[in-house]
Amino acid sequence: MNKIRKVLCLCVVFFIIASGQVFSDVGKSLDELQDVVSSFSEKMAESLPFNTAMGLNWSDSYIGQFLGIPPRFGVGFTTGFTTLNLASMNNLLGYFGINKLPGKVGFGLPLLGYTVEARIGGFILPFDAGIKIGYLPNYTIPFAEISMDEYMLFGMDLRYSLLPKTFPILKVSAGIGFNHLRGGISRSVKMGSSFDFSGPSISDPPTLADYTLNIADPSIGLLWKTNSFDFKLQASASLLIITPYAGLGATFARSTAGYRIKTDVTVENDIDGSVPLDDVKDLLNTFGLRNISPDGFGRMIDNGGWNLRAYGGVSLNLTALKFDITALYNFTTLSTGFTFGARFQL
Numbered sequence: 001m002n003k004i005r006k007v008l009c010l011c012v013v014f015f016i017i018a019s020g021q022v023f024s025d026v027g028k029s030l031d032e033l034q035d036v037v038s039s040f041s042e043k044m045a046e047s048l049p050f051n052t053a054m055g056l057n058w059s060d061s062y063i064g065q066f067l068g069i070p071p072r073f074g075v076g077f078t079t080g081f082t083t084l085n086l087a088s089m090n091n092l093l094g095y096f097g098i099n100k101l102p103g104k105v106g107f108g109l110p111l112l113g114y115t116v117e118a119r120i121g122g123f124i125l126p127f128d129a130g131i132k133i134g135y136l137p138n139y140t141i142p143f144a145e146i147s148m149d150e151y152m153l154f155g156m157d158l159r160y161s162l163l164p165k166t167f168p169i170l171k172v173s174a175g176i177g178f179n180h181l182r183g184g185i186s187r188s189v190k191m192g193s194s195f196d197f198s199g200p201s202i203s204d205p206p207t208l209a210d211y212t213l214n215i216a217d218p219s220i221g222l223l224w225k226t227n228s229f230d231f232k233l234q235a236s237a238s239l240l241i242i243t244p245y246a247g248l249g250a251t252f253a254r255s256t257a258g259y260r261i262k263t264d265v266t267v268e269n270d271i272d273g274s275v276p277l278d279d280v281k282d283l284l285n286t287f288g289l290r291n292i293s294p295d296g297f298g299r300m301i302d303n304g305g306w307n308l309r310a311y312g313g314v315s316l317n318l319t320a321l322k323f324d325i326t327a328l329y330n331f332t333t334l335s336t337g338f339t340f341g342a343r344f345q346l
Contacts, residue, residue: 028095030197030213034288036091037258037299040222043088043333044257045303047111048226050330051082052155052179053251054339055115055132057326059243059315061171061236062161063128063345065121072121072128074322076343079114082328083335089222092259113153113181117343126161149184149223157230170237177230179251186221186260193218199283201271209269211280215296218263223300228253243322246312253304260298307332320344 055078064072086109117132134153157177163170194214201209234247267275277294289297313326322345328337 028193028195030195030284030287030289033095033195034299036095037288038301040088040092040259041255041257041301042303043085044224045226045253045255045305046307046333047082047084047330047335048181048224048255048257049179049228049230049251049253049307050309050328050333050335050337051084051111051113052153052181052226052228052253053230053249053309053311053328054078054080054082054113054337055117055134055153055155055341056119056130056157056177057234057247057311057313057324057339058119058130058341058343058345059236059245059313059322059324060238060345061173061234061245061247062126062159063119063121065123065126067123068121070346072346073119074343074345075116075118076322076341076345077114077116078132078324078339078341079112080326080337080339081110081112082330082337084109084111085333085335092222093220113151115153115155119345127158129156129158131156147186147219147221149182149186149221151183153179153181155179155230157232159234169239170235172233172235175230175232175234177232179228179230180226181228182225184221184223186219188217188219192216197283197287199280199286201269202275202279203272207271209271211267211269211275211283213284214266214268215261215263218261218296221260221262221298222257223260224255224257226253226255238317241317243315243317244312245314247310249309249311251307251309253307254302255304256300256302258298258300260296262296265292265294265296320346 066072115132115134119128119130121128132155136151138150140147157175159173159175162172194212197211200206228251230251232247232249236243236245267277267280269275284292288299308331311326311328315322315324322343324341326339
């Protein structure tokens with residue numbers, strides 16, 4: 001786990017610290033901010049289920065029966081990445097004045113992951129079942145002022161063989177599974193910013209006023225969570241010491257994504273001057289800031305939908321040791337992914 005944590009830290013430093021700690025002091029529209037958040041959430045909802053597809057893509061489409069000689073089971077790990085929509089992330093970060101994350105928009109921002117996994121053969125009926133989990137607790141990189149939220153990837157699947165035993169080389173299976181993923185990244189910056197919005201003044205009688213919401217030295221975080229149901233069809237062929245395989249997967253997911261800001265919040269307008277935050281909470285609610293307080297604000301948006309992907313690769317089989325290389329492609333988001341796995345399998 002320590003090695004995995006170091007890899008994640010290095011990648012975060014590369015993609016976030018390289019973006020610089022420039023925070024704008026130019027006022028921006030609170031209305032437009034919510035549109036940017038909605039777009040970010042929508043794109044994350046499309047991308048996150050793809051990341052949950054990492055792990056349990058074993059080369060053998062069906063590993064056999066557990067009640068056999070030898071009993072069929074395996075344990076191992078998978079690590080790799082899938083890409084997230086870079087444009088939507090940069091749009092949201094840009095609204096807080098943070099320089100764009102480096103990288104090609106067409107490629108996306110790599111979201112790393114790993115799983116420890118196990119699979120066991122079926123009983124009587126020709127099926128197998130697998131489970132996977134990847135976890136890292138909250139931790140901070142002090143010199144970089146970056147905090148990683150708790151990372152959790154959990155999943156399970158059940159695959160049923162579609163070919164009889166008379167096809168010993170070729171295997172085809174259909175599977176169903178469930179996956180859960182949550183995580184986030186946040187960091188502190190050293191300057192302030194402001195957001196403009198309009199509404200009735202607090203004076204009597206009220207008139208239309210131009211407001212400014214000010215924040216100073218904030219900690220800004222991007223957050224995401226998804227639950228998905230996965231359906232897949234996979235074929236593989238056992239050829240001496242290698243097993244090529246390919247599959248199609250369809251995922252229906254409900255995802256939540258957005259941002260949070262921890263900072264000192266003040267509000268003023270051109271009619272009343274400084275305004276108590278409690279007096280404009282209802283107005284701010286109309287802009288989607290339903291949990292604003294003197295200590296910060298944020299917004300999370302739910303989205304759902306289907307994803308379609310293809311995956312395939314090859315495993316090197318050295319007796320009971322197998323090494324997998326898998327490439328993934330998401331037809332819905334045009335995202336890519338790559339994983340490497342190793343396992344002990346009988």
